[in-house]
Amino acid sequence: MKGYSKLTEGLLGQPMLEILTTVCALEAAGKKVYRFEVGDSAIDAYPHIVDAVKKALDEGHTKYVDSLGILPLREAICDYTKRKLGFRPDVSQVAIMPANSVIDFVMRSVVNPGEEVVFSDPGFAVYIAVASYLGMKAVKVPVLEKNDFRLNPEDLLARITDKTRLAIITSPQNPTGGVMTEAEMLRVAEIAKEKDIYLLSDEIYAENIYDCQHYSPAVVDQCRERTIILSGFSKGHSMSGFRLGYAIGPSDLIAKMGQMFETVYTCVPPFIQYAGIAALNTPKELMAERVSRYKKLRDLMVKRLNEIPGITCATPKGAIYVFPNITGTGLSSREFAKVVLEKAGVAVVPGCCFGEGGEGYVRLCYVRDEETIEEACAAIKKALTK
Amino acid sequence: MKGYSKLTEGLLGQPMLEILTTVCALEAAGKKVYRFEVGDSAIDAYPHIVDAVKKALDEGHTKYVDSLGILPLREAICDYTKRKLGFRPDVSQVAIMPANSVIDFVMRSVVNPGEEVVFSDPGFAVYIAVASYLGMKAVKVPVLEKNDFRLNPEDLLARITDKTRLAIITSPQNPTGGVMTEAEMLRVAEIAKEKDIYLLSDEIYAENIYDCQHYSPAVVDQCRERTIILSGFSKGHSMSGFRLGYAIGPSDLIAKMGQMFETVYTCVPPFIQYAGIAALNTPKELMAERVSRYKKLRDLMVKRLNEIPGITCATPKGAIYVFPNITGTGLSSREFAKVVLEKAGVAVVPGCCFGEGGEGYVRLCYVRDEETIEEACAAIKKALTK
Structure with a gap:
C-alpha cells in the first residue's frame, strides 16, 4: 500500500x-x-533593512501574527501601490506571503485540474512546475526576440479557450528581460475582461527597469475584480533570502489565499515583515x-x-x-x-x-x-x- | 468563466x-x-537564539539556500535525534520547513484524493483542514479522557482499511496533552509495518513533557522506511513566530517534499535557520x-x-x-x-x-x-x- x-x-x-x-x-x-x-x-540588502529586522526582534515581534500579514506592512504596500500605480487598494486586498506561494495559491484557487492556465514561453519555471504538479494544462504564448521579448496580447487572445481560467503576465519578464508597453498592458486587461478570466500580473521585477517605465494591467480594475498583482522584495531590494512577497487582489480571493497560507504556513515571521516596511521606505x-x-x-x-x-x-x-x-x-x-x-x-x-x-x-x-x-x-x- | x-x-x-x-x-x-x-x-525565545539571528544577518546569510535547509542545521538535527532517540538519521533524511508545511507535504506526497488518512479525534485542526482541502477522507480514532487521552493502538488498527495510506500520531497530543507509553508507540509502529502504511509522528511537543518520558515510533525504522518525524522550534523553544520546523523521513520522500517546498517557498530564510542551531545548543x-x-x-x-x-x-x-x-x-x-x-x-x-x-x-x-x-x-x- x-x-x-x-x-x-x-x-x-x-x-x-x-x-x-x-x-x-x-x-x-x-x-x-x-x-x-x-x-x-x-x-x-541595505543596512537599514537588516537593522529593521534586528529592531523588530528586540521589540519581541517573534510570535504568531495574522496570516494575511501585519497591518503596518499591508498599509505600507497600499501606499506604495498608490505612489507607483496611482490607485490605493483596500487593506483587505493585500496578503503577505512569499511570491512563489502567491503563484501556487492563485493557481489552486481559480484553476481546477484539467483546466487551462496561459503564460509565456519562455517563462518562469515555477509557473510550469505548479501547473504540472496540480494537473493543470499549461498553454504557452511564444515570446519572441524579434518582438523584443514582449508578449503580444493578440497571441494571448488566440490561446484562450472555454477552459481557460487564468492568464499570467510577467513584465519585466524572466528570463528574457522584456518589458511590455502601456498599450499592450491595457490590451491584456481588456482581453481578460472580455474573456472573463483571472489575470495574474507578476511584477516581481517592477523595480528592476531601465530606460523605460513599468506598466501594470491592474490600473484597469484596481485588483478588485480579476487582476492579482504578485510582487515582493527579493529582486528590487536584494532580499531573496528573506522570502517576503505579497499579493494584491480581489478581497474574496485574498481571503481564500490567506486560508491556504494559514493552513500550510501560519504566517510570515513578523520580524521579517518589518524589513518590508523599511524596504518600502528606502530613500529614492x-x-x-x-x-x-x-x-x-x-x-x-x-x-x-x-x-x-x-x-x-x-x-x-x-x-x-x-x-x-x-x-x-x-x-x-x-x-x-x-x-x-x-x-x-x-x-x-x-x-x-x-x-x-x-x-x-x-x-x-x-x-x-x-x-x-x-x-x-x-x-x-x-x-x-x- | x-x-x-x-x-x-x-x-x-x-x-x-x-x-x-x-x-x-x-x-x-x-x-x-x-x-x-x-x-x-x-x-x-531565549536571547542567545535571537542573537544567533542577528549574527547570521551580520554575516550576510540573507540569500537563497538549499530548499532542504542549510547543512549545519540539518547536521545539528541529526545529532539531536541521536541524543534524544538513540539513532542518527542520514542528513539526506532531514528537511527544514515549517511544521505545518510538513503535514501538508507528507499528506500530498503519500495520499491521493479519496484515499484515507487516520488520526485522532480530538486532534490538531490542521490535519483536518489539509485532508479537507485536498479531498482526502479523514478517518478519526477517538482519544478518550478515561484512557488519559492516549490513543489506543488497537483503535487505530480497527480503522485501517485497504484505502488507508497514512496514520498520524501525536504525542504529546494537541489539544489534550495526552502522552503515549513506550509499549503503545512500539505497537503503533508494528501496526504501520503490518499494514504497510506511512506513519507521521507529530513530535512538536516532545520538549513539553512533565513527569514522564517522550517516546517515538521512529526508533523502529529510524525514519528509513515509513516513519516521518515532524518537529520544530515553536513549542519547545518558544519560537512560534520564527516558523521553523523540520521533517525526518525516508530520503526519497524527503526529496519529494523538498521539491514541493522549493516550488512554493524556495527555502526557509537562512538567518532563521541559524536560530535553530542555537536553539538545539540551549544549555540543559x-x-x-x-x-x-x-x-x-x-x-x-x-x-x-x-x-x-x-x-x-x-x-x-x-x-x-x-x-x-x-x-x-x-x-x-x-x-x-x-x-x-x-x-x-x-x-x-x-x-x-x-x-x-x-x-x-x-x-x-x-x-x-x-x-x-x-x-x-x-x-x-x-x-x-x-
Whole structure:
C-alpha cells in the first residue's frame, strides 16, 4: 500500500538543478566557478533593512501574527501601490506571503485540474512546475526576440479557450528581460475582461527597469475584480533570502489565499515583515543608485557577450538577466551550458529550462561585480573559440 | 468563466477564528481579554537564539539556500535525534520547513484524493483542514479522557482499511496533552509495518513533557522506511513566530517534499535557520528551567479550574494545554467559549474545533503568567456561578 501519490509524478523539480550538481562538484574539487545561474543579486540588502529586522526582534515581534500579514506592512504596500500605480487598494486586498506561494495559491484557487492556465514561453519555471504538479494544462504564448521579448496580447487572445481560467503576465519578464508597453498592458486587461478570466500580473521585477517605465494591467480594475498583482522584495531590494512577497487582489480571493497560507504556513515571521516596511521606505536616491549600478553591469555584460563569436545578445529593458541568443555557436542551450561550465567554469541556465521557446538561448544573472563579468566572458570566449 | 476552484470549497479556515473576531472586537472596545486561545507561549525565545539571528544577518546569510535547509542545521538535527532517540538519521533524511508545511507535504506526497488518512479525534485542526482541502477522507480514532487521552493502538488498527495510506500520531497530543507509553508507540509502529502504511509522528511537543518520558515510533525504522518525524522550534523553544520546523523521513520522500517546498517557498530564510542551531545548543539547565516553569503554570491552572463548579480538569502530562471537561456546566463547548468570553473576558477554544471527540471540552494554553491565570480562573468562576 505504501508508495507515492499521483501528484508526486507531476513534480518537475527545478531543471537547473542538473547544472547545480556539476557546479557543486567543481567547487568541491577546488575549482573556481563564475556563477551566473542563480537569479539573485551579489549586492546585499541595505543596512537599514537588516537593522529593521534586528529592531523588530528586540521589540519581541517573534510570535504568531495574522496570516494575511501585519497591518503596518499591508498599509505600507497600499501606499506604495498608490505612489507607483496611482490607485490605493483596500487593506483587505493585500496578503503577505512569499511570491512563489502567491503563484501556487492563485493557481489552486481559480484553476481546477484539467483546466487551462496561459503564460509565456519562455517563462518562469515555477509557473510550469505548479501547473504540472496540480494537473493543470499549461498553454504557452511564444515570446519572441524579434518582438523584443514582449508578449503580444493578440497571441494571448488566440490561446484562450472555454477552459481557460487564468492568464499570467510577467513584465519585466524572466528570463528574457522584456518589458511590455502601456498599450499592450491595457490590451491584456481588456482581453481578460472580455474573456472573463483571472489575470495574474507578476511584477516581481517592477523595480528592476531601465530606460523605460513599468506598466501594470491592474490600473484597469484596481485588483478588485480579476487582476492579482504578485510582487515582493527579493529582486528590487536584494532580499531573496528573506522570502517576503505579497499579493494584491480581489478581497474574496485574498481571503481564500490567506486560508491556504494559514493552513500550510501560519504566517510570515513578523520580524521579517518589518524589513518590508523599511524596504518600502528606502530613500529614492538609494533605489536610483541601485538601478544605475545594475544598468552598468547589464551594459558591460551585453557588450562582452556580443564580442563572442556565435553569440548575439539583445539589451534587456528590465529584470536582472541577459538572455543571449547562442544559436550561432551550433550548440543546443543544454550543450552550451555544459561546455561553458566544464571548459570555462561559468554557470548559466539553459534556455530550455524556461520552456521550448527558450531553446537557442541561455540565461545569465548579471548582478555580479565587473571583474567577475569580465573574467567569465573572457573565459567563455576562450572556451568557444579554441 | 471566473469563479473559484473546487479545491476552495474544501477550505475550512481555522474554526477558532470565530472566537478571534469577538476577541478583537472586545479589545478594540478597550476591554481586557485574557487570551488562552492561542497555542503560543507568553515566554519569549531565549536571547542567545535571537542573537544567533542577528549574527547570521551580520554575516550576510540573507540569500537563497538549499530548499532542504542549510547543512549545519540539518547536521545539528541529526545529532539531536541521536541524543534524544538513540539513532542518527542520514542528513539526506532531514528537511527544514515549517511544521505545518510538513503535514501538508507528507499528506500530498503519500495520499491521493479519496484515499484515507487516520488520526485522532480530538486532534490538531490542521490535519483536518489539509485532508479537507485536498479531498482526502479523514478517518478519526477517538482519544478518550478515561484512557488519559492516549490513543489506543488497537483503535487505530480497527480503522485501517485497504484505502488507508497514512496514520498520524501525536504525542504529546494537541489539544489534550495526552502522552503515549513506550509499549503503545512500539505497537503503533508494528501496526504501520503490518499494514504497510506511512506513519507521521507529530513530535512538536516532545520538549513539553512533565513527569514522564517522550517516546517515538521512529526508533523502529529510524525514519528509513515509513516513519516521518515532524518537529520544530515553536513549542519547545518558544519560537512560534520564527516558523521553523523540520521533517525526518525516508530520503526519497524527503526529496519529494523538498521539491514541493522549493516550488512554493524556495527555502526557509537562512538567518532563521541559524536560530535553530542555537536553539538545539540551549544549555540543559535552561531547557529544564522552562519545563519546570511550564509545569508550575499547568498545576496552577488545573487546580483553579477544578475549583470551578461544573468543570473537571485532568492533569495533562505533555504539550502546553489543559483540556478541561465542561459537561458539568450544561453548556456545549461553543456555548461555554461564548459565555466565558463575553461574561469573563476569557478566550478559550471550543473542543469541537478539534473534532467531534472534543465536544464537552475546551482548550486553554496555560503558558501565561500566574496573575493572568488566577484572574482569568476567578473571572470564569464568577461568570459561571452568577
